[in-house]
Amino acid sequence: MSGTSGEIFIVDDDAAVRDALSVVLSLEGYHVSGFAEGGSFLAAARARIPICILLDVHMPGRSGLDILKELNAQHYPAPIFIISGQGDIPMAVEAIKNGALDFIEKPFDAETVVARIREAVDARTRRSGMDPSFSSGILSSQFPGHDLLTPREREVLAEIAAGASNKEAGRHLGISPRTIEVHRARIMEKIGAKNAADLVRIVLSENR
Numbered sequence: 001m002s003g004t005s006g007e008i009f010i011v012d013d014d015a016a017v018r019d020a021l022s023v024v025l026s027l028e029g030y031h032v033s034g035f036a037e038g039g040s041f042l043a044a045a046r047a048r049i050p051i052c053i054l055l056d057v058h059m060p061g062r063s064g065l066d067i068l069k070e071l072n073a074q075h076y077p078a079p080i081f082i083i084s085g086q087g088d089i090p091m092a093v094e095a096i097k098n099g100a101l102d103f104i105e106k107p108f109d110a111e112t113v114v115a116r117i118r119e120a121v122d123a124r125t126r127r128s129g130m131d132p133s134f135s136s137g138i139l140s141s142q143f144p145g146h147d148l149l150t151p152r153e154r155e156v157l158a159e160i161a162a163g164a165s166n167k168e169a170g171r172h173l174g175i176s177p178r179t180i181e182v183h184r185a186r187i188m189e190k191i192g193a194k195n196a197a198d199l200v201r202i203v204l205s206e207n208r
Helices: 015-027 038-047 064-071 086-097 110-128 132-139 151-161 166-173 177-191 196-205
Strands: 007-011 031-035 052-056 080-084 102-105
Touching: 007 015, 007 038, 015 031, 015 110, 031 038, 038 064, 052 064, 052 110, 064 080, 064 086, 080 086, 080 110, 086 102, 086 177, 102 110, 110 166, 151 166, 151 177, 151 196, 166 177, 177 196
Parallel strands: 007 031, 007 052, 052 080, 080 102
Antiparallel strands: none
């Protein structure tokens, strides 16, 4: 795969949504490629890596969730935003568990979408320039449940263990505080922590 500078993939069966987002993002200087269904998107995503992906959760045939799983989104290099309506929040949470970076709720305004994409891309660029051992930081040693965590869950846990609030952790990682909460609950479940303080105790006790 070869990297593509400034390209964003939009996957939505609604042509009006694709067109509206394409216009806004093109005006911001991005190159936009639109896809009406999952098959053509998956082929493109395997051939070249964009800087960001916007993926509608409701698609004909394969859903956004199905597409995430087929793409193996947990290990895909580009941040993936799920586009969801208010009623789709449980599905959006499930998408995050399957590798989506975050979700953007409909109806959304253009400025919000552009800002969220920029934050996610900037955060990823910052982290890619770090020493890998620094990004995992406090998680360098093994602790119970360590192997059950995804790479992103380890990033979130490193922020929590370092004392970052949900808002601070979200800013560092380019995701919303609400999504930090989703990851925190998932991490606590995997590690067997009763609360956030217990979670930090488990991690830190293994690093002494």
